[in-house]
Each structure stands twice: as structure tokens, then as C-alpha cells.
Amino acid sequence: MVYLNNTPVDELLQGFLKVLGDYRFNSVETISVIDGLDRTLAENIFAKRSVPHYHSSAMDGYQVRAEDTKMANVDNPIFLSQEKIKYCDTGELIEPQFDSVIKIEDVHKRDNGIEIIGGATKWQNIRPIGEDITAHDLLFTVGRKLQPMDIAALIASGTYQIKVFKKPKVAIIPTGDEIIPWQKEPKEGEIPDSNSQLFANMIKQWGGEPTVYPVTPDNFDLLERVVKEAWEENDLILVNAGSSAGSEDYTSKVINHLGKVYYHGVAIKPGKPAIFGKIGEKPVIGIPGYPVSAYVVMEEIIKKLYFYLKGEKLPKRKKIEGKLTKPVNSDLKFQEYVRVKVGKIKEQYVVTPLARGAALMSTVMDGDGFLIIPQNSEGYRAGEVVQVELFEDKDFDDIFVCIGSHDLALDILATYLAPQFSLSSAHVGSLGGIMAVKKGETHFAGIHLLDPQTGEYNISYVKKYLKDTGAILVHLAKRTQGLMVAKGNPLNINSIRDLKGKRIANRQKGAGTRVLLDYLMEKEKIKPGEIEGYNREYFTHLAVAQEVKSNRADAAMGIYAAAKAMDLDFVPLYEESYDLLVTPDFFNSPNFKFVLETLRTKRFRREVEELGGYNLNKSGEIIFVEEEKN
Numbered sequence: 001m002v003y004l005n006n007t008p009v010d011e012l013l014q015g016f017l018k019v020l021g022d023y024r025f026n027s028v029e030t031i032s033v034i035d036g037l038d039r040t041l042a043e044n045i046f047a048k049r050s051v052p053h054y055h056s057s058a059m060d061g062y063q064v065r066a067e068d069t070k071m072a073n074v075d076n077p078i079f080l081s082q083e084k085i086k087y088c089d090t091g092e093l094i095e096p097q098f099d100s101v102i103k104i105e106d107v108h109k110r111d112n113g114i115e116i117i118g119g120a121t122k123w124q125n126i127r128p129i130g131e132d133i134t135a136h137d138l139l140f141t142v143g144r145k146l147q148p149m150d151i152a153a154l155i156a157s158g159t160y161q162i163k164v165f166k167k168p169k170v171a172i173i174p175t176g177d178e179i180i181p182w183q184k185e186p187k188e189g190e191i192p193d194s195n196s197q198l199f200a201n202m203i204k205q206w207g208g209e210p211t212v213y214p215v216t217p218d219n220f221d222l223l224e225r226v227v228k229e230a231w232e233e234n235d236l237i238l239v240n241a242g243s244s245a246g247s248e249d250y251t252s253k254v255i256n257h258l259g260k261v262y263y264h265g266v267a268i269k270p271g272k273p274a275i276f277g278k279i280g281e282k283p284v285i286g287i288p289g290y291p292v293s294a295y296v297v298m299e300e301i302i303k304k305l306y307f308y309l310k311g312e313k314l315p316k317r318k319k320i321e322g323k324l325t326k327p328v329n330s331d332l333k334f335q336e337y338v339r340v341k342v343g344k345i346k347e348q349y350v351v352t353p354l355a356r357g358a359a360l361m362s363t364v365m366d367g368d369g370f371l372i373i374p375q376n377s378e379g380y381r382a383g384e385v386v387q388v389e390l391f392e393d394k395d396f397d398d399i400f401v402c403i404g405s406h407d408l409a410l411d412i413l414a415t416y417l418a419p420q421f422s423l424s425s426a427h428v429g430s431l432g433g434i435m436a437v438k439k440g441e442t443h444f445a446g447i448h449l450l451d452p453q454t455g456e457y458n459i460s461y462v463k464k465y466l467k468d469t470g471a472i473l474v475h476l477a478k479r480t481q482g483l484m485v486a487k488g489n490p491l492n493i494n495s496i497r498d499l500k501g502k503r504i505a506n507r508q509k510g511a512g513t514r515v516l517l518d519y520l521m522e523k524e525k526i527k528p529g530e531i532e533g534y535n536r537e538y539f540t541h542l543a544v545a546q547e548v549k550s551n552r553a554d555a556a557m558g559i560y561a562a563a564k565a566m567d568l569d570f571v572p573l574y575e576e577s578y579d580l581l582v583t584p585d586f587f588n589s590p591n592f593k594f595v596l597e598t599l600r601t602k603r604f605r606r607e608v609e610e611l612g613g614y615n616l617n618k619s620g621e622i623i624f625v626e627e628e629k630n
């Protein structure tokens, strides 16, 4: 074994399966058929009896002999006396002397019998023995994962006990001195054990039986004891964290002591420090600690291994192709798993890469899938068509893409759209939003851009950038922009002039708030060099508010609601117009009508105004239309 080598993922999987030889998760147990949902059959099943197991009536009506009805027609009604018929309900046994059923609505009841005006054919409205399932038919083969109708059919055809594969037992061993049980409130430096539940629930989704062991501190003997115990009780053992090069990473030492490590380090990112070993015949795997690294190793390696050892077909991720909105670079040494958001604009998928950090659970939570960049590839350019493997098969028609400046009103709007629709938003600032509308990469964008010449908001930008594409500007809110300062305003900051010599947290170029700050600074003839932190950029109101809150900045330009959310003081400076810039296509779709109607409701307006610093009297008003030119 080479310590922390860099084995390509496919080579590792093949090699490790070879190491595991004939080992399989194939213990079998017998269970009642009614407990069989989602269980995997370990036997072939043949029908014990036919369904139906007797000739039965398919309708409510009268059993007759077809022969007796032959002559009946409209002009020649036939009367059948009580002895020649028998009433039956749907599903009832057909008596041997009869061979046909006439529906109740096709007969006229008479005293002592019925009258019919049409002949019945033999076997009409009768379900013969075995119509559905015939005794001795092969129903299912080994490996069938039982579904609700399967279980119903098994019961109907006489199988009550079934042999299924035992659920593979998977041990999950969280380790690390900083890791505490998930129920405890963490102090600084402590991390609640969230990964174990990630693993346990993935294992459950795969039909396995996870057991989470107590958190084990970074200690060789303690870890060895838990691994031994878990090894006795389980089919697969997962040890979490302690896989990288740090001196307290005991996982590989313990595996090597009890068995052997075959691979340490795989050429994927995130997830590279994973460990693959074997104790006795059982696989023992060390999974990296960062949640996304852990998720990638589970999805890409453990899942394949698990289904192989279970003898089941691997559930594959659905793939779609879409246009990349931003470039993604990749490390040549690794196969990279970039989490992406997917939107569907005019029948085309657009793919936006999310942040890359291996610790960012939110990138899996908010993401729709993986963009997998092969080893030895430098990545992709913006505009390239790329393939995405979806985490879940979704209906993208019900997802509205909103790329632009962020506002809390959009979050509230999202709560009104749910559950029919969801809002997939990316925060790239107002100018970024305008460009996304122009390039057809979003349905709409939130924008608030001041025209320093006219003092007017948004319209001049739409005229300038969207004169060919066309777009509709719909008003969302008037909101108060100002300075967020520490509680009690200890530095007595009351105007833009007071920022001189102070530390600020600034918004990124192209953000409406940044344009406004520059405008106000220009008016006061203040140079960027006179304000510390002018060049430190953040992407949201809350991010800059957080900087003030934690005293890394004295002030930040932003909206009242963000100051309030962070319990900061607020110095109001300017009322701006925050509008939605909508593509003509989306504007004319029924989906946008729903948005527009929501913006105009009292309830929505009031809820946003309650955040403070908002006026929604005119939300939903169409303020400017730039016609589409062909």
C-alpha cells in the first residue's frame, strides 16, 4: 500500500472488488409476505394457485346459458324464467350449468324472471380461472425488489412466506475529538455528528440496515475496540473521518492492525483521502470527514460497492445536458464533482456551478446534480454544453430561475410559490442579473440599479442592455438603503461623509448597493482609498451585515431588513426601487401570472413590509416594457 496514493476511481473499484473476492451480502431470511415491501427476493417464485381460482362473474348481472338467449333481439324479446338464470354480483362463482353473464342494466326484470333484447355470447362477462395469473406461472425471479402490487399478487396467488436477502448491516463509526453526539448543543470548537445521519439515511435508501456507533475519540485503542465490535455485528464497516494525513488520523492504522489497507487515496475531488481495507473477509472503509467529500465517496464508490455485493442493479442517476453559465476549472489530478444548479429556460437546460468547498453541505442541498469533470480535463468554458447527473429526477418546468440581486422579498415570494413552484435563485448582483436575462439564462432577475445621471432606477439599464432581447420591468418594492452600524452606533456614523477613515464591508461590483454607494461617495467627493475595506467584496446584504455584527467592519451599505435581522442599528440614506426584470417569454407564460398575482395580494405585501424598510404599495405594477426585436 502506498500511503495517500491517487488511484483513479474505476481502477480502485475494480481492484477493491477483486480484493473482496467472493464476499457478498447474501444471507437469506424468511419473512411474512406482508413485510416484503422493497425487500429483495432471494428465491424465484411460482404461483401456487390461479387468479381467479374459479370462474367468476366480471359484472353484476344474471348468469345464463348463452344457448338460451340466442334468438333475442329488439323485435323479439326473450323471457328467461327463474330456473334458467341466477343473479350474481361481480366476483361471484359461476355455477357449472351457466356459461355467460348479462349485465343487470341490459335486462328487464319481470315477475319470475327477466326479459332480454339481445343474445349473450359464451363467456361474456366471465373471468375464467387463471385469467390473471395461472398456477405454476413464474411470477418473480431472484433479485426482484417487491412493490405494492407484487405483494398483493403474491397473496392472491397463494404465497404467504417469502425468502428475501437480509438487509445488509452497515456499521457507521463517527470519530474525532471535536465530534459530539448530534443531540448536544455544540460549544465553539465542537461539531455535532451530522455525517452519521447522512450515511444512515443513504444506507436506508439503499435498503440496508445502518447502525450508528457512539462517537469515538481520536485514540488508537478505543477506535480499534469499536471497529472490532462493529466488525462482529455488520457486513460493511464505515469509519468516518480520520482519513487524511493528520497525525491523529487513526483509521488506516487500525485497519492495518486488524486487517489490511489496500487503497488510501482516490483521484476524486472532493473525497480524495478515502481508505479501502479489509478485515477478515469484510470491507472496512474510511470516509473523509468533510460532508461533501463524504457524500461523494458514498454516492460514487460505496453505493457501487454496496449494490454489487448485494447482487442488485445499481440505481443510476438521470442525466441531462445543459448550457454552462460560468466557466469551471478543474485540477488535472482529480475527477471532480462540481455541484450545480439546473434551470430550464425555453426548453433548454442551463447549468450554474455552485461553490466548490468540500465542507459546504448547502451545495448538495441546493444543488440539482453533479457536473463530473474527468481526470486530466482542465474543465469547461462558459456556454459549453455539459452533462449533469441529477441527484433526483425533478420536473424543472415548475422551477423558476431567478438570477440577480438578492432580496428578502424574493425569499418570501418563494414561500408563496411553494409547493407548486419553487424558486431557484443565484445571487450575482443586479448587473449580473441583467446579463443573465440577456443571455437567456434566467426567467427573471431582481435588480436595483441607480442611474447616476437621472437619479432614476433600472429603466435606463434595461434600455441600454436589453434593446434587442426585450424585457419587462415589474415593480417589486421600494426599499430603504442605508448604513448598517453596530448597536447604539458607537462611532456616530450618520452619513456617507462619516465613513472616511472607517472600515466598511462592501458589496461586489455590479451590485445595485455598490452602485448606490459609489454614487453617494461621488456626490460627497470621497475616494475609495479614503475608506478601509472598500475593496473587500461580499455577495449579500446579510454577509456584509455579519461583518459589522462581528466587528470586522464599522459600517456597511445595505437594507434595513438585513440590519434588523442581525440586530444592528440602521442609518437610512436613500429609497430605491427593487424591480423584477422578466424575459418576454416568461412574462407571457401562465406561470408568471401566478407570480404577478402574488405580488399584488395584500397578504404578500404586508408580510414583506413587516420586515421593515419596505413599501410595496405598487408591487406588481408593470413599469417599463422593452419590446423584443427579431
Ligand SMILES: Nc1nc2c(c(=O)[nH]1)N[C@H]1C(S)=C(S)[C@@H](COP(=O)(O)OP(=O)(O)OC[C@H]3O[C@@H](n4cnc5c(N)ncnc54)[C@H](O)[C@@H]3O)O[C@H]1N2
Binding pocket: 174, 175, 176, 178, 179, 191, 192, 193, 194, 195, 196, 240, 241, 242, 243, 244, 245, 246, 249, 270, 271, 272, 273, 287, 288, 289, 290, 291, 293, 358
Ligand atoms: N495536511 C492535510 N490536511 C488535510 C488534507 C491533506 O491532504 N493534508 N486533506 C484535506 C481533505 S481533502 C479532506 S477531505 C479532509 C479529510 O479529513 P479527515 O477525513 O481526516 O477528517 P477530519 O480532519 O477529522 O475532519 C474533516 C472535517 O470534517 C468534520 N467532520 C468529521 N466527522 C464529522 C461528523 N461525524 N459529522 C460532521 N462533521 C464531521 C470535521 O469536524 C472537520 O471539520 O482533510 C483535509 N485536510
Ligand code: MOO
Binding pocket: 268, 269, 270, 271, 272, 273, 288, 290, 293, 294, 358
Ligand atoms: O478530498 Mo477533500 O475531500 O478534496 O475535500
